[in-house]
Amino acid sequence: MNRTSEHYKMRKFFSIVYKEYLQLIRDLPGLTILFLMPAVMLVVITLTQEKVLIGRESGMKIIIVNADASHLGNRIESELKANISFKLVTYTSQKEAEHDVFSGKYQMMVVIPEGSTERLLTPARLRIQDTSGGKKTDEQAGIIVMYDPAVMKIYKDMLVSSLQLIIESTAQRLFMEKYSEELKSDIAQQIANYKKQMLLIDLDDEIPDFPYRKQVMQQIQSAVEKKAEEPVNIKFPVNPLSYRNLVKIEETSAGNSSYDLKPDIIKNNVPAFILFAMFFIVLPLAGSIIHEKQQGTKDRVLILPVSGFTIFSGKILVYLIICILQFLLMIGIGRFIIPLISHLPPLTLNVDLLALVVIVIASGLAAIGFGLLIGTFSNTYGQAAPLGSVIVVILAIMGGIFVPAFMMPDIIRKISIISPMRWGTDAFFSIFARGAGVKIVLPQLLPLLIFFGISLLLSANAFSKQK
Amino acid sequence: MNPDPVIATKNLKKRYRGSEEEALKGIDLTIQAGDFFGLLGPNAAGKSTLIAILCGIMGHSSGEVKIFGRTTNLPTDWLKHMIGFVPQEIALYASLTVLENILFFGRMYGISGNKLKEKAESYIETFHLNEHKNKLISKCSGGIKRRVNLIAGVLHEPSLVLLDEPTLGVDTQLRSMIFDYLIMLNRNGTTILYTTHYMEEASKLCNRVGIIDHGKIIAEGKPTELVASSSGYKDMGQLFLHLTGRDLRD
Numbered sequence: 001m002n003r004t005s006e007h008y009k010m011r012k013f014f015s016i017v018y019k020e021y022l023q024l025i026r027d028l029p030g031l032t033i034l035f036l037m038p039a040v041m042l043v044v045i046t047l048t049q050e051k052v053l054i055g056r057e058s059g060m061k062i063i064i065v066n067a068d069a070s071h072l073g074n075r076i077e078s079e080l081k082a083n084i085s086f087k088l089v090t091y092t093s094q095k096e097a098e099h100d101v102f103s104g105k106y107q108m109m110v111v112i113p114e115g116s117t118e119r120l121l122t123p124a125r126l127r128i129q130d131t132s133g134g135k136k137t138d139e140q141a142g143i144i145v146m147y148d149p150a151v152m153k154i155y156k157d158m159l160v161s162s163l164q165l166i167i168e169s170t171a172q173r174l175f176m177e178k179y180s181e182e183l184k185s186d187i188a189q190q191i192a193n194y195k196k197q198m199l200l201i202d203l204d205d206e207i208p209d210f211p212y213r214k215q216v217m218q219q220i221q222s223a224v225e226k227k228a229e230e231p232v233n234i235k236f237p238v239n240p241l242s243y244r245n246l247v248k249i250e251e252t253s254a255g256n257s258s259y260d261l262k263p264d265i266i267k268n269n270v271p272a273f274i275l276f277a278m279f280f281i282v283l284p285l286a287g288s289i290i291h292e293k294q295q296g297t298k299d300r301v302l303i304l305p306v307s308g309f310t311i312f313s314g315k316i317l318v319y320l321i322i323c324i325l326q327f328l329l330m331i332g333i334g335r336f337i338i339p340l341i342s343h344l345p346p347l348t349l350n351v352d353l354l355a356l357v358v359i360v361i362a363s364g365l366a367a368i369g370f371g372l373l374i375g376t377f378s379n380t381y382g383q384a385a386p387l388g389s390v391i392v393v394i395l396a397i398m399g400g401i402f403v404p405a406f407m408m409p410d411i412i413r414k415i416s417i418i419s420p421m422r423w424g425t426d427a428f429f430s431i432f433a434r435g436a437g438v439k440i441v442l443p444q445l446l447p448l449l450i451f452f453g454i455s456l457l458l459s460a461n462a463f464s465k466q467k
Numbered sequence: 468m469n470p471d472p473v474i475a476t477k478n479l480k481k482r483y484r485g486s487e488e489e490a491l492k493g494i495d496l497t498i499q500a501g502d503f504f505g506l507l508g509p510n511a512a513g514k515s516t517l518i519a520i521l522c523g524i525m526g527h528s529s530g531e532v533k534i535f536g537r538t539t540n541l542p543t544d545w546l547k548h549m550i551g552f553v554p555q556e557i558a559l560y561a562s563l564t565v566l567e568n569i570l571f572f573g574r575m576y577g578i579s580g581n582k583l584k585e586k587a588e589s590y591i592e593t594f595h596l597n598e599h600k601n602k603l604i605s606k607c608s609g610g611i612k613r614r615v616n617l618i619a620g621v622l623h624e625p626s627l628v629l630l631d632e633p634t635l636g637v638d639t640q641l642r643s644m645i646f647d648y649l650i651m652l653n654r655n656g657t658t659i660l661y662t663t664h665y666m667e668e669a670s671k672l673c674n675r676v677g678i679i680d681h682g683k684i685i686a687e688g689k690p691t692e693l694v695a696s697s698s699g700y701k702d703m704g705q706l707f708l709h710l711t712g713r714d715l716r717d
Binding site (some may be wrong): 008012015017022023026027264291295296297299300301303304305306452 | 547603
């Protein structure tokens with residue numbers, strides 16, 4: 001008896017699934033929203049971000065006035081020329097350059113004053129001076145960077161950090177050359193002074209460390225011994241780089257150290273738009289519930305010998321399959337389409353598959369729960385469609401779909417924790433970029449499932465309730 | 468034989484949330500097995516509310532309702548199988564075809580396989596829907612929709628059929644077809660509760676009628692007896708106007 005009853009229940013369940021499937025595949029606008037819209041948005045936004053953030057296509061136009069015409073000036077010029085983010089235009093007159101930047105013809109300019117290379121070798125190191133906003137330039141200051149006030153901060157930072165790197169590396173090279181010369185002459189002098197002394201070779205332990213110190217000292221020792229034909233005590237000149245405050249950048253990251261930790265646009269955008277696509281099922285799902293209410297089929301369904309949970313389960317299964325298809329579509333775009341039409345690398349999929357499957361299902365269920373809530377508690381499609389869309393867009397903004405959460409101001413980032421999309425994107429990002437497993441994404445997985453459970457309970461209860 | 472009446476209500480009242488006036492003000496109604504009961508009333512008299520409560524779609528505020536001796540507050544699957552409901556609206560899935568709608572509702576009542584196919588084909592034949600069975604409901608005419616709406620409510624062969632104005636907006640030919648079918652259904656032992664505005668329909672079809680107005684049953688009995696007991700009214704139409712007045716309703 002029980003088995004027969006279960007059998008009937010399953011049959012009814014699959015009939016509901018089939019009915020939902022037929023309704024959905026015949027809803028062309030709904031399918032467009034579910035698949036085409038997020039796919040187009042993923043491609044367009046990713047390509048735009050590639051252009052803006054990497055500048056591969058357009059490049060920022062920069063004037064260079066190289067009055068130094070020595071090591072540093074030439075190095076800066078050649079390095080900036082090689083940088084794909086910039087398009088370099090050479091000017092000889094600083095005044096003309098300034099005019100063209102303030103008139104908006106070019107966005108930024110770099111002036112390398114005469115004698116910059118020499119100044120680099122003096123103890124007061126060359127510095128970069130920001131002369132924006134009409135500040136007076138200090139000719140003794142060194143490199144001058146001037147920019148159009150309309151230029152985004154990201155470009156200024158990019159240029160300044162590039163210049164810092166070039167100056168540091170040029171300084172290092174010049175110091176090494178100078179040091180090498182000093183070393184040579186000083187040692188030669190010492191050899192002459194101590195040539196006749198019979199002393200044991202005793203290399204000073206206090207000698208500041210530098211790369212290949214041991215090998216250099218051994219070579220010097222053997223060369224000196226050979227020439228002097230007697231033991232010599234050698235004093236090494238101090239390495240000038242050892243006391244210079246060179247920039248040291250240290251990158252640390254949490255997570256799986258064997259994993260590729262470099263964040264990139266694809267790893268951020270694909271998960272983001274998976275969530276965005278999933279939550280847009282609010283429109284067809286809420287639409288189907290509201291149509292049932294408006295057409296009277298809900299009343300008819302309520303008197304059918306089938307529970308509200310079975311009716312909702314049929315909907316949930318169909319829409320969950322849709323969520324999985326959306327996920328596969330977005331992954332396919334990230335892995336195959338975007339690399340084909342851009343210079344971005346394909347999305348890597350060497351991830352924890354179990355964690356990925358679990359989060360796809362949990363995110364899909366949370367999106368479905370949201371759709372059920374909106375559909376159940378709205379009276380007309382005219383109410384549900386704008387309400388659903390607006391909430392999805394707000395949740396998407398708060399969830400870091402358009403702007404990654406780490407770039408948001410503190411207050412917004414704190415508020416964004418209430419967005420189920422944030423839970424989903426955080427989990428996906430952990431899986432894709434940090435190689436996280438199920439245990440790591442539990443803090444996101446549980447809220448997603450709880451949100452779904454509460455939504456289902458509220459919706460099924462309200463749907464089945466007598467008027 | 469079931470000793471209980473098919474429908475029994477006692478002092479049934481319904482007040483909608485936020486409304487000061489009761490939609491039903493103490494309905495006492497008894498319908499026996501095999502009855503073809505016509506519930507007549509002007510617009511907003513309480514017909515659809517009463518039907519919705521009897522089906523279990525709507526809860527009531529006070530009083531008692533029993534269908535086949537059981538309460539409708541939490542209708543069991545058995546009770547749901549015993550009741551067929553044909554709503555006033557076209558309660559069908561617009562993006563499904565005629566046949567898909569019939570098959571879906573059949574499956575929901577536990578009919579499956581060849582039995583379901585045969586039943587569906589038989590109803591399609593009876594209601595002359597062969598040409599239209601693969602049309603989407605959204606593309607069908609009002610008459611076709613009405614027929615499918617009726618089939619969806621009676622396909623599982625319930626013992627009690629509740630019809631809320633099933634002939635609303637249909638032409639004479641289709642109305643006649645629906646009448647013939649309902650008479651046949653009643654002769655085969657199905658109890659029918661039928662709401663309508665049309666007095667001639669009630670006179671023709673029903674062995675008993677009740678006139679409801681402002682949430683109260685104001686007259687009940689056999690149509691012929693009701694007319695005969697009234698002084699000076701020749702038919703149900705005149706009697707109806709006399710009882711409910713000539714004021715326009717919502």
